[in-house]
Amino acid sequence: MLDRLRVRMRALLRKNRAEQDLDEELRYHLEKDIERNIARGLSPEEARKTALRGFGSIQQIKEQSRDAHGVRLVEEFWHDVRYGARMLTREPGFASVVVLILALGSGANTAVFSLVDQLLIRPLPVSNPDQLVRIEADSLNPHFRNNIFSYPDYADYRDLNQPMSGLLAYAERDGLLGSENPQRVSINYVSANYFDVLGVNVRGRGFLPDEERPGYAAQVAVLDHGLWRRLGSNPEIIGKSILLNGITLTVIGIAPRGFNGLRLERPGGVWVPVGMFPVLLHNEVGQLRERRMAWLNVVGRIKPGFSVMAARDSFDATARQVFEANTALADRTLPFNEKRIVLEPAGRGSSVLRTDLGPALTLLMVVVFLLLLTSCANVAGLMLARASAKQKEIAVRLALGAGRTRLARLLLAQGLLLSLIGATVGLVFAVPLRELVLTFKPRLSVADTPLKAPLDGRILVFTLVVSAATAVLFGLAPFLQSRKIDVAAELKGSAATLGAGGRGPGLRSILVVGQVALAVAVLVAAGLLSRSLRNLIAIDLGFKPDNIVVLPLELPRATYKDNANQFYGILKERLRALPAVDAVSTASIIPLSGSVGSMPIQIEGRQLQQGQNLGVDFNQVGPGYHQLIGIPIVRGRGFDEHDAAGAKPVVIVNEAFARSLLHDEDPIGKRIRQGEGQPWLEIVGVARDYKTLSLTDPPPPHLDLPSLQHSHGQYAYILVRADGDAASVIPAATEQVKILDPAVIVAGATTLASSVDESLAPSRMAAALIGVFGVVALLLAGVGIYGVIAYAVNQRTREIGIRMALGARRLDVLLMVARRGGCLMLIGLITGIAGARASTHLMTSLLYGVGPGDSIAFAAAAVLVVTAGLLACYLPARRAASCDPIAALRYE
Amino acid sequence: MGKKSKTELLAGTLDLIVLKMLQGGPANGWDITQRIQVLSEDVLRINYGSLYPALHRLEARGWITSEWGASDNNRRAKFYKLTAAGRKQLEAERAIWDRFAGALEAILDKA
DSSP: OHHHHHHHHHHHHTHHHHHHHHHHHHHHHHHHHHHHHHHTTOOHHHHHHHHHHHHOOHHHHHHHHHHHHTOHHHHHHHHHHHHHHHHHHHOHHHHHHHHHHHHHHHHHHHHHHHHHIIIIIOOOSSSSGGGEEEEEEEESSTTOEEOOBOHHHHHHHHHHOSSEEEEEEEEEEEEEEOSSSOEEEEEEEEOTTHHHHHTOOOEEOOOOGGGGSTTTOOOEEEEOHHHHHHTTOOGGGTTOEEEETTEEEEEEEEOOTTOOOSBTTSOOOEEEEGGGHHHHTTOOGGGGTOTTOOOBEEEEEEOTTOOHHHHHHHHHHHHHHHHHHHOOGGGOOTTTSSEEEEEEEOTTOBOHHHHHHHHHHHHHHHHHHHHHHHHHHHHHHHHHHHHHHTHHHHHHHHHTTOOHHHHHHHHHHHHHHHHHHHHHHHHHHHHHHHHHHHTTSTTOOOTTSGGGSOOOHHHHHHHHHHHHHHHHHHHHHHHHHHTTOOHHHHHHTOHHHHHHSSSOSHHHHHHHHHHHHHHHHHHHHHHHHHHHHHHHHTSOOSSOOTTEEEEEEEOOTTTOSSOHHHHHHHHHHHHHTSTTEEEEEEESSOTTSSOOEEEEEEETTOOOOTTOOEEEEEEEEOTTHHHHTTOOEEEEOOOOTTSOTTSOOEEEEEHHHHHHHSTTSOOTTOEEESSTTSOOEEEEEEEOOOOSSOSSSOOOOEEEEETTTSOOTTEEEEEEEESSOSGGGHHHHHHHHHHHOTTSEEOOOEEHHHHHHHTTHHHHHHHHHHHHHHHHHHHHHHHHHHHHHHHHHHHTHHHHHHHHHTTOOHHHHHHHHHHHHHHHHHHHHHHHHHHHHHHGGGGGGGOSSOOTTOHHHHHHHHHHHHHHHHHHHHHHHHHHHTSOHHHHHHHO | OOOOOOOOOOTTHHHHHHHHHHHTSOEEHHHHHHHHHHHTTTSOOOOHHHHHHHHHHHHHHTSEEEEEEEOGGGOEEEEEEEOHHHHHHHHHHHHHHHHHHHHHHHHHHHO
8 A cells, every 4th residue: 555655656756757767668668679570580670660560659658657657637737738828829819819708707807806805805904803893873763873972971881881892982083294295194083992902913002091081192193004104114113203283292103014994995094092182183172071072983892702682782771871870851852862772793894985885896796797607608609619610620539539538628728728817817907997996986085095905815816716617617618518529420520510400599599699688788788878978078067167276275273273364365376476377266165076065044034934944055265266167147246355354244146046045036135144143144146056066966055155254264275277278287386385384285186177077987987887898798799699600600511512512602601601690699689678678777866868768878789789799790601601612522 | 460360358357467477477568568479379469558558557556566677688677576465466356357257158158
């Protein structure tokens, strides 16, 4: 037994040695044969020839001898791969088509899976993430769920609760790091036990319990690994100080790489104790002591042995106890105070994208998976068509004794080779594809978060497994086909005519119909979305975004608590002095940026019923704003420098305001106010309606307040209209801000046109994504039809030859061959259109100005599919029609 | 060469023959072919293409071992030798063969 093992091992490990042995052994045998032949009187030359003839194929003997030692499996596989590679380089067209198809399939899968993995599967890099739960509170009113708590509530929960081994709290806010050219960073205000509860090992140290105490305000900070690297990767930074929101903090630790807090889309930035909240935000210290100020997220780690239900009940009792003990009867009002504790799994962190994109992502995963399956079906079809061309060769190999499993392995090796190349190419465009999906939330910054991370080992393993599975799928199909090869018939040349006729529709035909139907449906969807996109682009905005630069400014809170307007005033003067600058103004919000302010108003002389509330959208805008962005003032006047503090309080309303709230009475001179005791504001102008929040809805009632009377405060947009190209003004304008105060942040200067364009990003993404998949599906369907026809042509070469010899015209042959493909295409087309008809109403909410049954989209999809289908039929049909009858017959 | 009728080997008998040939002592591949040819009076000709795979197969099963040795003219040749397990295997196969041959003969005689 041991001996046998040793021989095998030796054979495997010292393959070369064994090879040499075998060579030498056979050489000896040959020499002896030659000697014998010479001894029998043959000439040396003849003796050699006779001996060699008797010897047969040395290669084969060697192969079979090796087989005895079990070396063959490994070696033959390698041989197969090399053989496969050789065959592929001999057919670069075929190889590149297959690789492209597989690359599309696997690239799309990789991209979507990497998002699914990040958002839906992967746990946070903390210890035992499955024990973590987020504490939320359901109100008795079913519409409210509260996920934030006050600091005193948190502290009580932490000290009283039984089921949690640890309870942490955190709040996220943005802040400014540094003094000169400060950078915007995320600040996490966390309880002192934050890192301990999560089980995250901080280099240096985490926070001490004392550092959390309200009023103590320990000025210490832990840095995110990414931020630490941006600051120069200096380990000596521990113990040094940094400037955050103008306050000096001592760095005490660096968080490990890959950990960036509990929200996926937010970079870690800086962690500081909760006690620093009022200090860094220049707020009242009361925030931490106030039980009615809910601002903290609370996450707990359930003790082993507690079920989530038991933990919930126990925690609920604690929360109730705290509520009863601390809330005066007068404060116990709905909706938020009557609450039941709910525990949500927190091991994967929280994510806006997961909420918004999760269901769509799952659907997308299914779609791309189907796409991969159809691409496998296609490649299998292509391999089949090609294998059938080589059927004779395969039959010869079988006759010569090649084992059928050996043949299967050869096909499998080829499949593996192709799918690996395909997957590698697919990886190249998996990353851009993922970016495309992420543009769904264009304003969400994912820089420095795992969502921006390069594809890692997990994803590569996924891709590898997928491509291996595809290789098996499409490698196996031709093998199954090869089992049907009748060696004798094939060699006699009679099999060729038998193959094509008799059988039923066959799996391949059904697959092709399915592919065509899928292509039609996806193309209809793409057509609807792109027509909708065209309509969106054509919408009249009501303002002219061209040639306008937008500088979003963020003033440091400490310096500009009350005098922000002064800064804006000086800056505007400086910007006006720049060459190529036409006009300058300011606004708190720019149109179509995704947000708008809302405030309650009262109209003079109008009685509201009890409890009724008039809420309207509003914006604060500088002098000349309306003129600058091209909103006509249809009555009255726009704002100018005289509408300043101390002057008569004024306001400009839009037409919708005048129409729906003033019932078309002359608005000029009417007065409104925010509430009792607030000053009356006189309407001095009516602006033409323009799009503010929604691109598609008609503009709601809106009012503009003069910024000189209602300051922008810390945040404002500077609007600069340029004489020519707006983008070229950005550097000079940004420089002016920096000259004036380097501590002011210009957060992403852009042009108004491109900012408006960004609001189209979700529509554009949907149209692009579905369009890409539509084209892919079309390609696949075309290749599928091509495969079927090419296969049929191959099978019927002899028949075609006979027909042509008997006088069939080229056109007849062309039609005969194309008929089958045409039929499949037609059935697919009808199925696809019916399917699309039945399901496009589901996307009504994604469409603007286009009905889900839009005939142009349907017609365009049909034309595309028919064109592609005809082309796919024509190519092999032409080959059939141009075949030389004599050659076709003799070939057999 | 005369077109003397050559007999195909029955499946499985090559192993038996090779083991038997080695019963007399170590031999190399060429020796074995020659001996079979002589002993069978030229009826059986071993295809080299079967012999070497068979030798290696038997070796892998542990029934024979091989080592390099000197042949005539001091040329290196690989010699095969029966192992103890091989001896047992030879006996077993011999017994099977005898039963089979006896049965076959009985059928052919009686029918």
